[in-house]
Amino acid sequence: MSIIPERPEPLLRLDEVAAALEELRTHVATEEPLPAVLQRLAETAVKGTTDADAVSVTVLAADGPETQATTDPEMADIDRVQYSAESGPALHAATTRQPVRSVVDDDEKRWPEFVRAARSAGIRAYLSMPLLLEAEEELVGALNVYSRTASAFDPFDETLMRLFTNTASAAISNARRWHHARDRVRHLEVALTSRAEIDQAKGVLMAVHGIGPDDAFARLVEQSQQQNRKLREVARELLESVRNR
Template identity: 55%
Template sequence: MTPDPLARIDETTEALAALRDAFTGEEPLDDALQRLADTAARVMPDADAVTVSVVTADQPRTAAATDPRLIDVDEKQYSADRGPCLESARSMKTVRAVVGEHLDLWPEFEAAADRTGVRAYLSVPVVLPASDDGEAQHIATLNIYSYTAAAFDPFDEKLMRLFTTAASATINSAQRWQRSRNQVLHLERALESRAEIEQAKGVLMAVHACTADEAFTMLVERSQHENTKLRGVARSLLESVKGS
């Protein structure tokens, strides 16, 4: 029995809502991608397994999988530098493949898929957030495997493209939230460090009747001598004063 399209849209909408609520930004990106794979496997009727490939300039990798046995099909594409997964990432388009119809184009993918019993494959691009070191956004692909050759019609392709677009926006928002939170935490630590250093300078100025610059030089010299961060030296000095 063919699933009702409207019912499937409702199911996908509900799944996206659950996905959005789950992404708090506190979990690692790979955990978020695993959640994405698990959700896609639930909402796609013909999906027997789902993986997520992250395609970077260095080396593509499978970041998530609902069935580890299918990771080999992904990895054969990576090593050959060709296949529907990479085609989807590079073209930013949905790619559907029926095993047996692309022997000349993707022989490595064809052989690996055939060994696992896969008969149909749908790969949909996902835009991932920029990395913390400022690199550009990465591209991932949501790879959906089916043991039925007739799986995945045009409606499935459009639905999954909508799904990945919404999921991409959700993941990006969560990751941006996490980066902003980290920046705030770093700033708070920096301000705490500065406050402790200023207090330690004040102690040294009072004890040695020296200037602020001279007190700071004392702290730096002690930091270098003890191979300890400046904040640690300042904190130690303040604790010794409190304990005396």
């Protein structure tokens, strides 16, 4: 009976990441909001990375960096320490667009606040990868992988996670497109509703005052400017006053 040789350890790790990527592609819907995509990204990454105990996702928001997804709330605390100190591997990876892989004890001088927080949580090693949207070359933030094993990550893990983040960028792009499309639809719905209300208000003024559509619209605009209110609000108030009579 032939014996099937065991797959080399690097290939096993490659299998884990390939399986994680397939899960990400299978479960991330194009109509899934960005926070849900980032959370799924974190959960998939922790499954697909050997010795990973937790994963968080740092996003460079308009009002500063924030952790928008994590598999362990304690890691969000470590991230917040970095944000407050304005230094740490997550921010370094995000701002330099380069991976950061190290043992926590080696960075006490470089990032003392981060090291104290990591030690307190039992974290011994980390790997932070920049998250980029490839087509737009837009920087999203960083994917942060934490481990309680000092020897957790090596250059091969870094290469695998680079492939992972490249694939994940497509899911993030889809989520953003869905979000923007949803906002456009909402704005269009508001605009159509406003137009209908303004037309109805014009009709009321035309019937009450015996004036034409242009004069009715001018009266609405004049009232809007005098009250410093949006035209649709003035129109809606007029319609409500008529209904309540």
